[in-house]
Amino acid sequence: MTSNPLLNDWDTPFGVPPFEKIDESHYLPAFCAAMAEERAQVETITTSREAPTYANTIEELERCGQNLLRISRVFFGLNSSHSNDEIRDLARQMAPELAAHNDDIWLNEGLFARVDAVFKQRDALVLSPEQQRLLKETHKNFIRAGAQLPTSSQQRLRQINSEVAELSQAFAQNLLAETNTFEIHVMRREDLGELPASLVSAAASEARHRGHDDGWSFTLAQPSIEPFLQYSPNRELRQRLFEAYAQRGDNANERDNNNVLNRLVTLRWERAVLLGYKSHAHYVLSDAMAETPERVYELLDKMWQPALSMARAERDSLQAMMRDDGSDEPLRGWDWRYYAEKVRQQRFALDEDALRPYFELTAVRDGAFLVANKLFGLELRELEGVPVRHPDQQAFEVLEADGTHVGVIYMDFFTRESKKPGAWMNALRSQSKLDGEAAPIVTNDFNFLPATAEMPSLLSFRDAQTVFHEFGHALHGLLSSVTYGSLSGTNVPRDFVEFPSQVLENWMSEPEVLRLYARHFETGEVIPDALIVKLKAAETFNQGFATVEYMAACYLDLAWHTLTAAPDLSPAAFEAREMERIGLIDEILPRYRSTYFSHVFAGGYSSGYYGYLWAEVLDADGFEAFRETSLFDARTAGKYRRLLSQGGSRPGMDLYREFRGRPPVIEPLLERRGLV
Helix, strand or coil: CCCCHHHCCCCCHHHCCCHHHCCHHHHHHHHHHHHHHHHHHHHHHHCCCCCCCHHHHHHHHHHCCHHHHHHHHHHHHHHHHCCCHHHHHHHHHHHHHHHHHHHHHHCCHHHHHHHHHHHHCHHHCCCCHHHHHHHHHHHHHHHHCCCCCCHHHHHHHHHHHHHHHHHHHHHHHHHHHHHHHCCEEECCHHHHCCCCHHHHHHHHHHHHHCCCCCCEEECCCHHHHHHHHHHCCCHHHHHHHHHHHHCCCCCCCCCCCHHHHHHHHHHHHHHHHHCCCCCHHHHHHCCCCCCCHHHHHHHHHHHHHHHHHHHHHHHHHHHHHHHHCCCCCCCCHHHHHHHHHHHHHHHHCCCHHHHHHHCEHHHHHHHHHHHHHHHHCCEEEECCCCCCCCCCCEEEEEECCCCCEEEEEEEEEECCCCCCCCCEEEEEECCECECECECCEEEEEEEECCCCCCCCCECCHHHHHHHHHHHHHHHHHHCCCCCCHHHCCCCCCHHHHHHHHHHHHHHHCCHHHHHHHCECCCCCCECCHHHHHHHHHCCCCCHHHHHHHHHHHHHHHHHHHCCCCCCCCCHHHHHHHHHHHHCCCCCCCCCCCHHHCHHHHCCCCCCCCCHHHHHHHHHHHHHHHHHCCCCCCHHHHHHHHHHHHCCCCCCHHHHHHHHHCCCCCCHHHHHHCCCC
16 A cells, blocks of 8 residues: 555545545556556566466466556546646656556467467467457457567667657647637627527636636637638638637747657658558558558448538538629638538528537536436436546446446537547546456547536537537447456447447437427426427538548548558648649648547547547448337347447447448448438
8 A cells, every 4th residue: 555546456436546534646656556567567477487378378368567558547637637747757757667568468489488378379279259359359459569570670769659649749739729719809799690598608708717808709629610611701710710719730940740740640650660561541440340541432432422412402502502692702711610601500590609509518508418328228417426537527336227336438519628629538447357347437528518607508510510420439338248348338449439429419309309308497398299300401511522531531530541651741641642633622621630630649549530430330220220220129229239338349340330230331321321
C-alpha cells in the first residue's frame, strides 16, 4: 500500500477510479511503478522452466500489465476530457516511454518463442472457440508488432514507434490550442439572424467567459461554428469563421501541423515496409474486415459518383436561392449551410430551430436509456456521491431487469477548453471473467453547449443522433460477456466498431420512439406528428453534401496512407491533388482537412476513416431486421444482444451473419441516403 491512490486497490462504489484523490503528481510515479511491475510479470513468463502451455503463457500474458492498463485509461481519458498544461506535458513525456515499454514486450525474443511454441501446438490443444481466438490474436499481434524481424530492423522499428507516439500527441495538442484560440466577437444582434434563442444565450455566456461585457462570441468548436454558419446573414463573418476553421493547423505558427503530419506519414510508410507491407494502408487493412485498400476503394467508388451528382444538384439549388436572396456572388463553402437552411424551410417547411425545444439534453439522454430498456430490459440509475473527474460528469449504474449489476457508465456532455473536440466512448475497465467477474466501466464524452441561466441545453437533431451513437458504443462495452478483457466490448476491427453505434442511431428518429422522449422543454408537449412528417420527408435533404464531405475525407485518409514513398508535396498541395483526382466540387471541403484530421493523425483511424461507411452498410441492413418485425421485437433484440456480447471473440462478419442470417447488402444504405 502506498500514498498514491493509483497504485492502491480502489475502495470505491463498483471499483470506479477515486478521481477526487488523484492529482497530477500521482501519474508519473504510478506509470513508472506499473511499467516495472509488468516488466517483472513478463520476465516471470519468459524465464519459466515449464514448457510453454496455453495457461502459463497465453493466459498469463493476458493477466500482465493490468495496473498499467487501468492507470493509462484514467490518465488518457483525463487528457482527452479535462487536460491542463501539466497533464499535456506528461502526455508528451509518456507517449514515447509507453511506446518503448510496449516494444520491449512485443519484441521480446524469449516471450515470442513461448507464444510461438503454443501456437504451433494449436491443432493438438483442447481449447474453446474463445481460447482459440485469443491464441490466434496474440500470436498475430506479435507478428504485426515485428517479433520476427531481424534485430537491426527491430531497432529501427523502436525508433519509429517512439517518434510516432510523440508526433501524435503533438498533432492533438496543436489542434486543441488552435481550436481554443480563435474567436469572433459579434456586437450587432442582426448579425445573428434567426439563431435559436438557446444558442444566442450560449454565445452571450461565451462572450462573458472570454472577458467581454456584452455581445456574443463564436468559436471553432462544432456547437458554436455550425449554427453560426447556418443562421448568420453576415457573409463576411461567415467567411472569417469558416476559413479560420478550415485553416486550423495550417497557419505557419507554433501550432502548425504540416511538418508533424508529413513526418507521421513518412514514418508510418517506413514501418509498414519494415513489416513486409506495401503501404501503411495495406498493413492496417490486413487486420480489418475490408482486408485491402482495393476493397475499400471499391466501396467508396460505388457511392462516390451518385453522391457527387446529388451534391452538384444541391449546389445548383442553393445558388438559385442565393440569387433569389439578391446576391450575384458565386456560392462558396461559407454559404452552403446558410442557404441549405433556407431551402430546407422553403421545400419542407422545416426549421431546425423548431426542433431544438423537443431535444432538451436530459430528455434525449433518457430517450437513449429508454431504448436500451425496451430492447434489452436494462435500467440506468443515477449514482450520487460517486467520484467523477469533472463536475459535469454524470454516473449511472446499469442493471438487468432483475436488478443484476451490469456496469457503470459516465456521461460528460459539455464543451470546455480543456476537452478535445468531438464525441467518443472509452472503457475505464473492460468486462472480463478470467479471474472472477470484472464488470465494465465506460465513458461517453460530448461537446455540447451547456445550459445558461436563461436556457437549458437544447440539441440539434444531429446532436441528438450523436447521443445515441456514443451510447451505442457504450452498450457494446457494457453488454460484453467474454472471458478475456482483450477480446471484450469494442476490442474489434476498426471497420466493425462503428456498427453498434450507428445502428442505435436508427431508433432515435423513428416516430414511435420520438413520441416517447421528444417533448417540448417548456410545455411538455410531445413532438407533433406534423413535425415528424416533415422530418421524415426531409431525411435525404442535403445528403449529397453530407456524403461527399465525409467520403472526401475517406479518400484523403487513404491517399496519405497508400503512399509508397515519403510525400513529395506540401500537405495542402497533396490534398488539392487528391481532391482534384476524385472531382470534389469547390464549394465542399473534406469533412477534415489534413492539418486537423485528428482521427487519422492523432487517433486510431489511420487508413480506417472509411469504417463509418463500411459499418453503415451493416447498420442500414441490420436495422432492417427490426423493420421486418418490430422496433423492439424481443427475439431480434436477443439475437442482436448476442452479437454485442461476443465483442472481438469472433470475426465481425461471422457475428453479423449469425445475427442477420446472411451477409449484408448495400441497397438499404443507398436508399437511406437517397442515392437510388
